[in-house]
Amino acid sequence: MADQIPFKEAIDFLSGKVNLPTRRHDDLKQAAHVRAFSVAGVTRDDMLTDFKAAMAKAEAAGTGLKEFRKNFDAIVDRTGWRYNSHGKTEEERRAWRARIIYTTNMRTSYMAGRYKQLTDPDVLKYRPYWKYVHSGALHPRKLHLSWDGLVLAATDPAWRIMFPPNGWGCGCDIEALSKRQLKALGKDGPDQAPDLRPYEDTDPRTGEPETRYPGIDRGWAYNVGEEWLNGVVPPEQRNPLPPFGEAVKPAADLPSLPEPVKVRAVDLMATGLEPQSYVDRFLKAFQIDAEGGYFRDRSGGIITIGRTMFQQHNVQGDVFGLNADKRGRGAYTLQLADAIKEPDEIWVDWAAVKSGVVLRRAYLKRFILPDGRSLLVCFEWTSKGWTAVTGFDTTEVNLSQFRKGALLYRRK
Template structure:
């Protein structure tokens, strides 16, 4: 809120998020934080909803940090949440953690809303430049300080990396400038684009390669506004997860699925392998066969845990009773099951009713055309009960659409 006027774009950004329980801050990355509302260490749906309500109130009503800290204290008292924090006293620990949650969420939704305004065609026409404004911190990050007062065109790709915030506690900002205002600064044009010299590192959770930039905190080298407006979910599907409804049907305006992937014989596993070999072929696709387990970061930015347990059958006592890796003779499709998680057509989250109550399920779906021209539909679902992998030869849109419910986290973009 500014001058008593609600910041509608920032409110809209928050409204489109999906509550996603997480154990660690990097359970989600980049676009995952744009689409998902998460508080590291909060895995209970009710707690997450309370934190979100407190942040939404702060954004909508401009109530500020002191009011949010009261909400934080009330949530901790009610739930007994044991959270990670810094400080010598309990008061200091609570204040530190509340500040992290508040600042991170308020800064990202504010800057997402700002990007929506700054890239409006009418604004771009008269103010085509952005000036980086350093926060004035007493202990500045050298890279952020080096950008201070520098000007680049709003359309310059550099903003996909350095658009604030650029790290934990970063309060840097931008200001839109007209051509006349640029000249008034004594500049004849935008400043030279900085050469940030990205380097390749690895995700410490998954071992997957990731690009990092010196001076920008891990996980912050992206433009929250650009990802929101032009990211991995079509604009018409950027909706929050609705409440559980056993009778819910798919939306009427769902776009068609991406085109099925044509499969060659080389993409399939041989027939006649043992159950363990088929599980191995699946794990091979992620490099996990030797260890038998591992973590993978999916296309929506979320962490997926994998092991041979995904294909084990168990009795009511939890004892392993067999393997479902070649159930219905689907063993040769194991590489395609892996491809469905690695590069799905779509990822959805929705509520599911189980014996213990209502749980959040995460669904990966993808369609293939097999070498014999037969269509194959693969669906992977993860709930608190574990993994369910389903393959079938019915892949028409009208059939698949009944599995496309809840909130979309990712959609594969087809090459034009």
């Protein structure tokens, strides 16, 4: 039996991912999974590293689910990981969870690689049509089955939504066709795209409006290959995050941040207000009250927003005040909020805290103030709290100290 040729494109897709710990499967949403490697319920980087290595082995060596299951069992036995799963017995529970992790990562990697191959200009020239191929599952999704044999132009916008996989366990595929093959199917041209009119739903974590599409599982309404090649992180900046302990240096040869946003005078708050006034206005920008809540950022990740972001603590840990107007930055409260809601870039790296090591997200944005000065806002978040940095030094040298680790998002 000949050796299996490794699928280089799929391997490249997986290798560029960043380990991001998550507690729930929707801590990350849709295209966030293109940049992030996560396993729901795994909050330790060493476990994620082991799972990612097991997936990389499966892709590079062509080993199957049976071999991955051995790795899964070894990781669970070594770490004592308590995971959510289905099944009456421990064997059934392990088999179900291992299969979910394996199939989800293998299918997304495979289809990202397929998309890169199929969109090669030379391939598109001779095979400009794509046919939807149903997986043949015994219990099919009705809409997926109805799309079987559907032929659309490779450039049809419908593929941005319905390019497989289109849900958990979806094994559907795409076949590229030439004009001659299209005619052999009895077609004079491509079919009409299916009705993919969106409908509004609600993000159960944040309460924000959420767009859904017929036939597409929640969280799967994106084209994994297109997002990989043309998404929110430029290809040349998709580096993985080094393990903790290795020096995380500022990224080299970075393009400049996107053009600064001009601030209107009306968008600046008055100076000298009570700190609570600034906190209330900040939370209002997120439509979150003083009790706090969740917000899904531009990279697709969940973060916490609340009054605690501005609380000051003494050495005993007691709250003694609010730092919302520290160094006079209260006037820029709306810009602080905007840096989180619509950042120029989002970076992730490591931070050492009293309880151990956590991942830190840095939200960067530049503004031009009405008086012509350039304002830099850097809001840093970890699961242990927030840190805000504002300043007027926006030189490349100063910016570089914040642009380090792995890039999760860049504003186009």
